[in-house]
Amino acid sequence: MVTSAPLVPVAEFERQTGWELKPEGACRGSLCIPLPAPAGDQVDLRSVAGKLGMPLLHEPEAGLWSMGPAPGPVLEGAVAPDFTLPDWRGGDFRLASLRGRKVLILAWAPW
Amino acid sequence: MWRELRDELKDRGFEVVTVALETRGWKEARRWIDAAQPEHPSLLDATHLLGELYGIVNVPTGVWIDEQGLLVRPPEPAFPGRPAFLDQPLPDTVNPRLRGVLTEARKLNMEGDRYAAALRDWVAQGADSPYALGPEEVARRLGERSPEACRAAAHFELAQNLEGEAAVVHFKEAHRLQPRNWAYKRQAWSLVDRTQAPNAIYPTGWLEEVRALGAEFYYPPLEFEPEQR
Numbered sequence: 078m079v080t081s082a083p084l085v086p087v088a089e090f091e092r093q094t095g096w097e098l099k100p101e102g103a104c105r106g107s108l109c110i111p112l113p114a115p116a117g118d119q120v121d122l123r124s125v126a127g128k129l130g131m132p133l134l135h136e137p138e139a140g141l142w143s144m145g146p147a148p149g150p151v152l153e154g155a156v157a158p159d160f161t162l163p164d165w166r167g168g169d170f171r172l173a174s175l176r177g178r179k180v181l182i183l184a185w186a187p188w
Numbered sequence: 189m190w191r192e193l194r195d196e197l198k199d200r201g202f203e204v205v206t207v208a209l210e211t212r213g214w215k216e217a218r219r220w221i222d223a224a225q226p227e228h229p230s231l232l233d234a235t236h237l238l239g240e241l242y243g244i245v246n247v248p249t250g251v252w253i254d255e256q257g258l259l260v261r262p263p264e265p266a267f268p269g270r271p272a273f274l275d276q277p278l279p280d281t282v283n284p285r286l287r288g289v290l291t292e293a294r295k296l297n298m299e300g301d302r303y304a305a306a307l308r309d310w311v312a313q314g315a316d317s318p319y320a321l322g323p324e325e326v327a328r329r330l331g332e333r334s335p336e337a338c339r340a341a342a343h344f345e346l347a348q349n350l351e352g353e354a355a356v357v358h359f360k361e362a363h364r365l366q367p368r369n370w371a372y373k374r375q376a377w378s379l380v381d382r383t384q385a386p387n388a389i390y391p392t393g394w395l396e397e398v399r400a401l402g403a404e405f406y407y408p409p410l411e412f413e414p415e416q417r
Binding site for chain 2 (some may be wrong): 078079083091128130131132133134136138139141143144145146147148149150151153154155156157158159160162163164165166172173175176177178180181182184185186187188
């Protein structure tokens with residue numbers, strides 16, 4: 078995730094990283110890593126990134142922070158990660174709207 | 189390219205979702221989509237979110253998801269057949285670089301006919317298809333993100349939010365950390381030169397790197413046997 082400040086709302090952190098911040102720490106699936114309790118409703122990437130093994134980069138001139146994923150399994154379990162992206166006909170399309178059908182996701186690129 | 193197969197299978201509880209990984213956004217992707225006029229969802233992924241979520245490192249890549257929303261085939265090269273233009277003779281007017289690219293492209297491991305046959309089998313047989321993988325095999329094939337790949341992801345995402353030289357520094361670091369991520373390379377190269385030829389910024393392009401690697405290793409072979417649940 079890329080942000081303009083190292084302090085981000087807890088909800089945003091959880092949505093972007095897949096980690097859930099609970100009293101016992103940061104949890105994903107059955108795994109929980111102890112963390113100091115966040116101060117209020119914001120989390121400081123500078124203190125959590127290292128503990129979760131996530132790389133954190135800072136570009137002072139652009140005023141941007143970039144945090145990568147944590148090393149480990151690409152997915153926990155076989156549930157296909159949901160996503161919502163814009164459709165060429167307009168509006169957003171959510172993958173989960175196709176539940177009940179077989180789906181081929183086909184990633185392509187103009188390049 | 190997917191229209192015929194989609195038309196054939198769409199009334200059997202099957203749908204195709206095409207997703208364009210393109211930092212430059214609709215202005216690049218629309219040229220192709222407008223020409224194809226797809227009836228299936230055709231989405232834009234301007235941040236390479238699917239690369240991060242599913243570990244996709246090249247295109248075209250296919251992922252199969254069953255009726256319950258479970259992955260039954262993780263990312264792998266996905267062609268609906270062999271592109272017809274590849275095997276047509278090249279006119280003498282074709283410039284040397286394009287000739288080189290097409291010569292290498294002919295050697296790529298595409299296996300489109302096998303892929304299309306497997307897809308038809310899965311749509312017909314569902315979980316009984318030998319091509320539908322169980323969760324343990326899916327997890328094995330998905331594998332793990334290395335610390336280097338995680339750092340590369342942070343650099344690539346940062347680069348997409350920067351301009352000019354500042355962006356190039358981080359694109360190059362992503363390339364160094366995860367050299368087999370062709371999505372990172374081809375996207376960055378194409379931002380500088382659409383033909384992905386060597387230039388002052390990137391000393392090698394698609395043709396040079398594919399020749400160095402060996403075109404037959406560019407797309408991994410489809411793992412269709414042994415299939416087991």
